[in-house]
Amino acid sequence: MSITTERSIEACLFDAYGTLFDVHAATATVAQRIGTRWQAFSAHWRERQLQYSWIRGLTGRHADFWQVTCDALDHALEAYDLDPALHREPLLMAYRRLGAYPDVLPAIDRLRAMGLRCGILSNGSPDMLADAVGAAGLADHLDPVLSVESVGRYKPAPEVYAMAAERLDLAPAHVLFVSSNGWDAFSAKAYGFRVAWCNRAGLPAERLPDPPDAIVASLDELPALAESLTG
The missing domain is CATH 1.10.150.240 (Putative phosphatase; domain 2)
Incomplete structure (x- = not known):
């Protein structure tokens, strides 16, 4: 895990598809x-x-x-x-009922125990996300569950990330965004979020500006990362 530390975080937002839910x-x-x-x-x-x-x-x-x-x-x-x-x-x-990866619930529960608010920011439509979150047993563990439908644009549009920061009522630097999609991670960092790229597949880094703050192989590494950012 490689990290760059700056300011503390108060919330953790997850991409849904590919990050929490196995799209395959x-x-x-x-x-x-x-x-x-x-x-x-x-x-x-x-x-x-x-x-x-x-x-x-x-x-x-x-x-x-x-x-x-x-x-x-x-x-x-x-x-x-x-x-x-x-x-x-x-x-x-x-x-509609994709399973969650096995590292999802333990990581979220540990982050919540640290006092961090945990939610989703996804391209998924509200009904898709409700079905997936419910099927995975995560409904009581994630709030808010944010869909791009509220702005009518898909990630990586900056308006999507801005909507999430506004809904959380937090400055971007106090939000840790987690995505397994490299393009999403780099775009969220460009907006101003603190970002962890969950590189499950061990892919090479994207050739894009604004690299993420951290690269983790699984969500198991998130609590330690979050602790380093919340001092």
């Missing part, structure tokens, strides 16, 4: 039906989901994240020549 868990539930290509299929679905959110943001053609997720799935099904009648609904139902 939905496809794993039907892996036997899809066969050996299921991981490549899942990666294609995820890549299109992100790409469509960015393109909609740049072109001003916003649709909520559920629509984007459905559109991305339809593209992936066609690209892999999979029958929508057989696969579409089971995959979408599974996506």
Whole structure:
């Protein structure tokens, strides 16, 4: 874990998809039906989901994240020549109930015990997030759960991060933002948040300005990081 310390934090906000919730868990539930290509299929679905959110943001053609997720799935099904009648609904139902990574609840509980407010800042639509948080048993552990729908823009738009700071009533430097998505981590740092990039996959650093304050391999490292920032 590498860190740069500056000022104390009072709240910790998490990205949802890929950070708290395993985005590939939905496809794993039907892996036997899809066969050996299921991981490549899942990666294609995820890549299109992100790409469509960015393109909609740049072109001003916003649709909520559920629509984007459905559109991305339809593209992936066609690209892999999979029958929508057989696969579409089971995959979408599974996506509404993605499992949380095993390091999520212990880390959140330890952060809350330190007096930090813990919440979500996500591209997900409010109903998607409610389903995922409820299915993972996190409803009593996260507040607030913030969706980009309140500003009608997707991350990495600065307005999204600004909305979160306003809702928390905190200066950006007093918020620790945690994301497993490198582009999200670097963008949140550019806005002014303190940032931990949860680099679960051991990926190389993004070639972008404003690197995160810390790089952690799992959320297990967050409490020690937060303690170093809250003196």
